[in-house]
Amino acid sequence: MAKAIDIGTSFIVGAELKNGKEVFTIERDAFFSMPKEDFAEEMLHDAGAKYLLKGDQIYVVGEDALRYCMITGKQENYRRPMKKGVLNPGEEEAVPLLERLVEGIIGKPAFPGEVIAATIPAPPLETDMDITFHKIVIERFLKKLGYDVRILNEALAIIYAENPVVDDSMGKAPFSGIGISFGAGMTNLVVAWRAKKLFEISIARGGDWIDESVSRVRNVPVGKVTHEKEKRLDLTKVNPRDSIAVGLEIYHEELVKFALRQFQAHFKASQSVVESPMEVVLAGGTALVPGFLELFNRCLSEVGAPVPVGKVRLAKDPLRAVAKGSLVAALSMEKKKLATKEGPGAPRADGTKRVAVSAGNGEPALPEVDVEVKG
Numbered sequence: 001m002a003k004a005i006d007i008g009t010s011f012i013v014g015a016e017l018k019n020g021k022e023v024f025t026i027e028r029d030a031f032f033s034m035p036k037e038d039f040a041e042e043m044l045h046d047a048g049a050k051y052l053l054k055g056d057q058i059y060v061v062g063e064d065a066l067r068y069c070m071i072t073g074k075q076e077n078y079r080r081p082m083k084k085g086v087l088n089p090g091e092e093e094a095v096p097l098l099e100r101l102v103e104g105i106i107g108k109p110a111f112p113g114e115v116i117a118a119t120i121p122a123p124p125l126e127t128d129m130d131i132t133f134h135k136i137v138i139e140r141f142l143k144k145l146g147y148d149v150r151i152l153n154e155a156l157a158i159i160y161a162e163n164p165v166v167d168d169s170m171g172k173a174p175f176s177g178i179g180i181s182f183g184a185g186m187t188n189l190v191v192a193w194r195a196k197k198l199f200e201i202s203i204a205r206g207g208d209w210i211d212e213s214v215s216r217v218r219n220v221p222v223g224k225v226t227h228e229k230e231k232r233l234d235l236t237k238v239n240p241r242d243s244i245a246v247g248l249e250i251y252h253e254e255l256v257k258f259a260l261r262q263f264q265a266h267f268k269a270s271q272s273v274v275e276s277p278m279e280v281v282l283a284g285g286t287a288l289v290p291g292f293l294e295l296f297n298r299c300l301s302e303v304g305a306p307v308p309v310g311k312v313r314l315a316k317d318p319l320r321a322v323a324k325g326s327l328v329a330a331l332s333m334e335k336k337k338l339a340t341k342e343g344p345g346a347p348r349a350d351g352t353k354r355v356a357v358s359a360g361n362g363e364p365a366l367p368e369v370d371v372e373v374k375g
């Protein structure tokens with residue numbers, strides 16, 4: 001029936017249809033390592049924790065990892081497979097543990113060759129970063145599980161989930177607008193026209209960058225900053241005497257302005273021309289903080305944008321929007337595949353294929369789905 005997986009720096013979100021309804025599974029993208037002692041495994045088993053044995057170590061994975069970190073206070077044992085939107089280069093266990101987490105969420109395909117859409121970031125503007133390794137590892141692993149893998153851009157998935165429409169003298173153009181995912185490790189932006197990518201950028205800054213920056217300038221542990229941000233921060237009423245909240249406000253603003261400035265600079269260089277006002281849809285966990293939309297609008301009026309901008313809105317469910325959009329794409333691709341029996345149209349010169357599909361499940365039709373189909 002097709003599935004989707006959004007592998008993020010902070011959370012992994014799986015999506016599938018069950019009895020015609022979208023079902024999401026969210027797991028924290030983290031693990032906690034501890035030495036394998038006689039009683040440890042039994043204790044974990046009894047507690048119902050998800051774990052993995054490897055050599056002389058036990059790795060508790062997902063949400064349970066954070067619980068063990070809080071209980072034991074051992075920050076150094078709390079580790080994350082991803083950093084800044086891609087596999088963490090400093091973490092040798094990143095690949096096997098990420099695989100364990102992903103398999104726990106999506107399981108094996110319901111039938112051989114079931115379509116799965118997996119999201120990756122756009123190539124980052126930071127020149128020392130590369131998404132190729134990350135992409136190939138994910139692709140290979142999902143293939144090994146038995147899936148027919150489709151890779152798509154994280155921010156484009158927001159366009160598929162939310163269907164922004166450009167309405168001008170030529171009529172309505174569905175799936176046209178600007179999608180921005182403000183995640184933990186990255187900020188991804190796409191300009192789409194009729195479900196096709198006109199422009200994409202990613203920057204290796206997101207919620208983690210905000211937390212680490214505030215932690216540094218206020219000299220408080222990162223965990224405390226994250227906790228304050230997720231549980232108490234309201235950007236519409238920051239108390240000027242609350243040093244952490246003031247720091248958080250400053251860095252949220254910096255992040256948004258930085259993203260908009262990069263959008264300005266790089267879109268101009270791309271020489272694309274957009275004349276009609278485009279709707280902007282914001283998603284990702286960082287957009288969840290109360291007042292984020294207002295802050296974004298303030299920054300937008302200060303920095304501006306390289307295309308005419310219409311309404312700015314939040315995705316209905318910012319944490320799940322990317323997985324939801326990927327599922328829309330996956331279902332469309334699978335439907336098309338079944339209809340033609342032999343899969344999508346002719347390959348392009350770069351090995352990818354573009355196909356026109358119609359969506360099911362009450363979703364509006366996707367004029368063309370811009371995903372990569374390998375092999």
Ligand SMILES: Nc1ncnc2c1ncn2[C@@H]1O[C@H](COP(=O)(O)OP(=O)(O)OP(=O)(O)O)[C@@H](O)[C@H]1O
Nearest residue numbers: 008009010011085183184185186207230284285286
């Ligand atoms: N309620 C909340 N208020 C503020 N921030 C939040 C809230 N919930 C989550 N976040 C932040 O959102 C970020 C996680 O968002 P998201 O799940 O979209 O990222 P990700 O997809 O894992 O990362 P990326 O896409 O960058 O690889 C974290 O920085 C987290 O602290």
Ligand SMILES: [Mg+2]
Nearest residue numbers: 008009181183
């Ligand atoms: Mg994300």
